[in-house]
Amino acid sequence: MTMVKVEDESRAPVKGDCGNILRCAVVEGDGGEEHQRVEIAGSVAGEGGFLTEKPIHDEARSTDAPSSDVPDPSTILPNQLTIFFGGKICVFDGIPPEKIQEILGIAAAVVAKSIETKNSTSLKPVASPALNRAPSFSSTSTGASPAPQSFPVPFCRSAADLPIARRNSLQRFLEKRRDRLVNKNPYPASDVKKTDVPKDTASIKEEYPIA
Amino acid sequence: MEDPDAKKPRSPLGNVDDVISIVMPYVTDAKDRESASLVNRAWLRADSETRDHVTMALCYASSPDRLSRRFPNLRSIKIKGKPRAAMFNLIPENWGGFVTPWVNEIALSLGMIRSVHFRRMIVSDLDLDVLARARLDELEVLKLDRCLGFSTDGLLSVVKHCRKIKTLLMEDSSILEKNGDWLHELALHNTSLEVLNFYLTELTKISPRDLAAIAKNCHRSLVSVKISDIEILELARFFQAAVNLEEFLGGTLDEDHETPEKYMKLKFPPKLSSLGLSYLGANEMQIVFPFAAQIRKLDLLYVLLVTNDHCKLIQKCPNLEVLETRNVIGDKGLEVCAKYCKKLKRLRIERVADGDEMDDERRFADEDGNEDLGGLVTQRGLKALAHGCRELEYMAVYVSDITNEALRTIGAYLKNLRDFRLVLLDQDERITEVADFPLDKGVRSLLMGCEKLRRFALYLRPGGLTNVGLSYIGKYSPNVRWMLLGKVGETDEGLMEFSRGRCPKQLQKLEMRGCRFSERAIAAAVMELPSLRYLWVQGYGVSMTGEDLRVMSRPYWNIELIQARRVPEVNEMGDVREVKHPAHILAYYSLAGHRTDCPPTVRVLKEL
Numbered sequence: 027m028t029m030v031k032v033e034d035e036s037r038a039p040v041k042g043d044c045g046n047i048l049r050c051a052v053v054e055g056d057g058g059e060e061h062q063r064v065e066i067a068g069s070v071a072g073e074g075g076f077l078t079e080k081p082i083h084d085e086a087r088s089t090d091a092p093s094s095d096v097p098d099p100s101t102i103l104p105n106q107l108t109i110f111f112g113g114k115i116c117v118f119d120g121i122p123p124e125k126i127q128e129i130l131g132i133a134a135a136v137v138a139k140s141i142e143t144k145n146s147t148s149l150k151p152v153a154s155p156a157l158n159r160a161p162s163f164s165s166t167s168t169g170a171s172p173a174p175q176s177f178p179v180p181f182c183r184s185a186a187d188l189p190i191a192r193r194n195s196l197q198r199f200l201e202k203r204r205d206r207l208v209n210k211n212p213y214p215a216s217d218v219k220k221t222d223v224p225k226d227t228a229s230i231k232e233e234y235p236i237a
Numbered sequence: 238m239e240d241p242d243a244k245k246p247r248s249p250l251g252n253v254d255d256v257i258s259i260v261m262p263y264v265t266d267a268k269d270r271e272s273a274s275l276v277n278r279a280w281l282r283a284d285s286e287t288r289d290h291v292t293m294a295l296c297y298a299s300s301p302d303r304l305s306r307r308f309p310n311l312r313s314i315k316i317k318g319k320p321r322a323a324m325f326n327l328i329p330e331n332w333g334g335f336v337t338p339w340v341n342e343i344a345l346s347l348g349m350i351r352s353v354h355f356r357r358m359i360v361s362d363l364d365l366d367v368l369a370r371a372r373l374d375e376l377e378v379l380k381l382d383r384c385l386g387f388s389t390d391g392l393l394s395v396v397k398h399c400r401k402i403k404t405l406l407m408e409d410s411s412i413l414e415k416n417g418d419w420l421h422e423l424a425l426h427n428t429s430l431e432v433l434n435f436y437l438t439e440l441t442k443i444s445p446r447d448l449a450a451i452a453k454n455c456h457r458s459l460v461s462v463k464i465s466d467i468e469i470l471e472l473a474r475f476f477q478a479a480v481n482l483e484e485f486l487g488g489t490l491d492e493d494h495e496t497p498e499k500y501m502k503l504k505f506p507p508k509l510s511s512l513g514l515s516y517l518g519a520n521e522m523q524i525v526f527p528f529a530a531q532i533r534k535l536d537l538l539y540v541l542l543v544t545n546d547h548c549k550l551i552q553k554c555p556n557l558e559v560l561e562t563r564n565v566i567g568d569k570g571l572e573v574c575a576k577y578c579k580k581l582k583r584l585r586i587e588r589v590a591d592g593d594e595m596d597d598e599r600r601f602a603d604e605d606g607n608e609d610l611g612g613l614v615t616q617r618g619l620k621a622l623a624h625g626c627r628e629l630e631y632m633a634v635y636v637s638d639i640t641n642e643a644l645r646t647i648g649a650y651l652k653n654l655r656d657f658r659l660v661l662l663d664q665d666e667r668i669t670e671v672a673d674f675p676l677d678k679g680v681r682s683l684l685m686g687c688e689k690l691r692r693f694a695l696y697l698r699p700g701g702l703t704n705v706g707l708s709y710i711g712k713y714s715p716n717v718r719w720m721l722l723g724k725v726g727e728t729d730e731g732l733m734e735f736s737r738g739r740c741p742k743q744l745q746k747l748e749m750r751g752c753r754f755s756e757r758a759i760a761a762a763v764m765e766l767p768s769l770r771y772l773w774v775q776g777y778g779v780s781m782t783g784e785d786l787r788v789m790s791r792p793y794w795n796i797e798l799i800q801a802r803r804v805p806e807v808n809e810m811g812d813v814r815e816v817k818h819p820a821h822i823l824a825y826y827s828l829a830g831h832r833t834d835c836p837p838t839v840r841v842l843k844e845l
Contacts, residue, residue, distance in 0.1 A: 132815055188724075188751040188776040188819065190660060190696065191325035195409055195437045196563075196587055199515075199539045202466075206516070 254279040262287045286310055293317065294746070295771060296334055296358065297795070300829040301342030312351050313378075314343075318358035320773050320823060321748065324383060324409075327775065327818065329799065331836045334358040336384075344371035352378035352404075360384045365391035369398035378404040385411035389440075392419035400426055406434040408463065417442035424450035429458055436463035436487045445471040452478035463487050466515060469503065476505055484511035486536050492518045500524050511559075515539040519546045529553035537562035538587060544612065548573045559583040564614045564635055571618030575625025582628050586614055588635035588662060613667060616643035623650040633658035633694075637665045638672065644679030648686025657687065658694035660723070661701060672698070677706030684713035691716055696723030696750070704731030711735035718743055718768075724751040729758035736762035743768050751776040756822075760788035763824065774822040783842060786822065795831060796842040797823045 107126050109116040121129075257273075261283040264270055267290075274284040290313040293299065304311075318334020320327075336358050343350050344367050353368065353376070360381055369376070376399040381387070389412065396402065396419050405423075417440075423430065424447040433451065435443075443465065452459060452475045461484040469488035476482075485505075493499060500521045509528060513536025514521075522542065525532070532554045537547065538561050547562065547570040557578040562570075564586050574581060589612065615638040622629065623646040630653050639661055647654070664672075673679075680702065684690065693714060695702070702710075707726040711734060714720070720741065726732060732754045735741075745768050749759075755778040763772055783798050790796070799821035806816050831841050 128814070131817075190588075190662065190723075191322070191327055191750075193324055193587065194326050195324075196538065197326070198437075200589070203516075203541070 258283045289313060295825055296339065297829060297832055298825060298827050301338045303828060305342050305346035309346065310349050311347050312349050314350060315354040315356065316358065317356045322773065323357050329836060329838045330385065332839060333832065333834055335834060336360045336364050340364045340368045343368060351375055354380040354382060355384055356382040358384050359386040361386050362388055362391035366394040369395045373398050374401045376402060380404065380406040381410050382406060383409045388413035389415045389419050393422060396422045401429050402427065403429050404432040406432065407438060408434050409437040412438055412440060414440050414442055417444050417447065420444060420447045427451065428454050430455040431458045432461040434463040435465055438465050440465045443467050445475060448472065449474040449478055456480050460484065469514065470499065473503060479506050481508060482506040483508050485509060486513035487515055490514060490516045490518065490521055492520055510534065516541055522546055522550055526553055530555060532557060534559040544569050552577045554578060557581055561585040563587050563589050565589060565612045567613055568615055568618035571614065572621040575621040578626060580628055581626040583631040584629060586634040613637040613665065616640040619643045620646045623647045627651065629654060631656040635660045635662055637662050638668045639676065640673040641676055641679030644676060645682040648683035651687060653689065654687040655689050656692040657690060660696040661698055674700045675703045675706055676701055677703055677709060680706055681709040681713055684710065692719045693717045694721035695725060696721065697725055699724055701725065703727055704734060707731035708734035711741060712739045714741040716743055717741050719746045720744060721748040722752060726752055729755055732758045732762045736765040740766060745769060746771040748773045754778065756780055756783060756785035757788055760786050763789045770826045772822065772824040776819050779820045786842060789824065790844060793826050793828065795825055795827045798840045798842060799823065800838050800840060802838060
């Protein structure tokens with residue numbers, strides 16, 4: 027399963043039922059840098075239903091990154107995502123197709139959830155096992171359960187889509203190992219090809235000394 | 238001397254029933270006991286009163302009071318809760334498996350309990366306190382194995398009340414850490430400790446001085462210590478004091494460019510034969526060379542070694558019997574194993590993760606340049622193992638490629654294999670050959686050849702095993718008790734062929750994942766398998782209601798559904814993403830009726 031990072035620092039987080047999952051902003055037609063909150067409302071027309079690909083100049087994307095060139099309106103960029111809602115247009119460049127699918131999936135779930143009446147409030151991110159191993163309920167409770175985190179969305183994916191599950195203990199190790207690597211070598215070369223790999227990690231450190 | 242008033246003739250040896258009560262304690266095998274208890278009421282009583290240990294494979298299969306009524310003099314108990322899939326983050330954390338009713342029963346009725354082992358269960362501090370106060374100094378063994386829900390306060394209570402504890406294990410448990418008082422308390426008062434294990438926990442408030450004190454006080458008995466990530470340089474005094482230590486796993490090393498020799502002066506206990514040092518790197522590897530020849534068990538799951546490092550280390554361990562590592566060992570490393578480790582009995586090769594994590598592994602990649610099969614285990618390595626390590630009894634491997642020939646070779650040579658598990662990873666870009674699919678014939682050969690096989694797992698890719706291949710598994714697994722089938726078969730027909738006629742008659746526990754069978758087919762197959770008492774399925778043809786599963790409705794058979802979920806998870810970058818978890822079926826025999834402690838995500842399929 028690909029990790030989905032719906033990231034874009036210039037976007038404001040969406041409040042409400044979505045929690046922190048979806049971030050997007052509004053691009054006014056004149057390219058102003060206003061950002062507004064977005065709510066996905068109404069019915070989801072299914073995959074690719076209400077989404078079109080439409081090149082629109084996007085200047086407010088990021089204050090850090092250089093602004094993208096104006097694309098030729100006659101070309102449709104394959105990784106451009108446009109969301110129409112409530113009279114506004116929301117455009118993202120450079121989103122890989124699988125992320126688009128994820129966003130669609132999340133939107134579907136949000137709509138499904140907004141229809142149901144539930145006791146649970148906003149989505150509470152559950153810490154992954156590596157990040158936080160505190161139990162999710164008090165240590166003196168026996169049968170107490172946390173806020174339900176399930177959405178009975180009928181799941182019609184092909185069974186073969188199931189990725190091989192990872193063992194918790196190994197997953198934690200791999201994340202800790204990565205932390206160690208990042209701490210020791212925060213700014214590695216952009217592409218570490220096989221032939222470029224030095225003989226051992228010691229020489230990596232020689233090239234990138236820790237200040 | 239015969240009693241002249243006896244109404245019935247007596248043999249010179251006395252009543253058979255008297256004899257059996259003396260003989261029964263010597264019958265230790267659980268299956269034998271089971272058979273003996275069915276003979277008549279006297280034999281049942283003899284078994285009940287003298288049964289020493291019970292393992293409950295699923296806590297919901299019976300009730301605590303039934304257990305204590307049947308076996309009032311139990312000394313040792315092992316209870317398992319969550320499905321095995323919980324170790325892979327597939328089961329809701331609050332699914333169930335609460336130890337509370339069991340602990341309460343122990344406190345109330347099981348006054349002889351000395352050893353308690355909870356596996357994949359939910360344990361609270363209160364539970365630990367109740368248990369500790371009930372058993373006090375008589376509790377010798379406590380294993381909280383992959384449990385969650387308790388804190389170091391609970392541990393402190395155990396250590397305070399159970400002063401003669403010999404084994405304290407909490408491996409891979411999720412513990413709320415408040416302080417290190419529990420360890421300090423052990424250091425102050427315990428002199429009988431044999432096994433201390435908090436491996437794979439995130440406990441950090443561990444004082445090396447306390448560890449050293451424990452080693453000193455318990456130096457006669459302490460044989461196995463497995464710890465969390467504590468710098469091993471701080472354990473010098475501990476190692477010095479633990480003169481009888483045979484097993485040490487965990488700790489952490491921190492390669493420091495300033496002082497590359499800092500680990501060289503570390504002295505290990507003289508009898509150390511089982512070892513695993515987390516984050517061990519190539520430079521430090523040599524610290525184990527002096528005693529490599531006596532190493533019988535090696536845990537390389539959490540080390541920072543590349544393929545060639547594995548080769549260098551393993552060839553120095555001719556007495557190696559147990560090896561656990563990741564697939565970075567590669568075919569090359571397995572060939573070294575085959576050449577040098579003739580006594581190898583257990584081999585487990587886990588996988589490195591995909592995507593970004595694979596890059597980490599590659600960054601450690603060896604200097605062989607083009608010939609980079611480091612990090613991949615394929616048929617080449619397995620064939621070498623089959624030829625070289627004939628003593629293998631347990632083999633669990635994640636492979637990047639596999640052929641029929643390799644499976645055939647395993648069947649031909651590894652006649653001692655009791656437990657075989659193969660997972661075929663997703664297509665790796667470095668594997669250029671087309672997969673040798675289907676693996677039907679190879680699987681058949683393996684099953685026919687490994688006659689002692691009791692546990693079998695096969696997790697492939699679509700196309701890896703046809704319906705015919707699945708029927709082979711059914712026909713040629715007469716002794717298999719547990720099976721995991723992943724992405725095998727093609728249609729419901731395959732499952733029918735697997736379960737009908739000559740089917741795995743001894744199959745007690747079946748797990749299936751990612752196989753495209755319908756609920757109806759699954760239920761029908763269950764009805765055909767005579768010994769099946771536990772079923773777990775994920776990734777199947779889910780219907781809206783699950784009604785087709787009623788095909789397997791029968792008395793004492795609980796059917797539960799874990800609903801499809803979208804679980805928001807935070808990854809290490811701080812991003813929130815939703816992970817999809819498809820529905821599960823869990824079905825099992827129970828004398829205790831339906832569960833009454835289900836969380837919202839678990840739905841019991843009740844009788845109509």
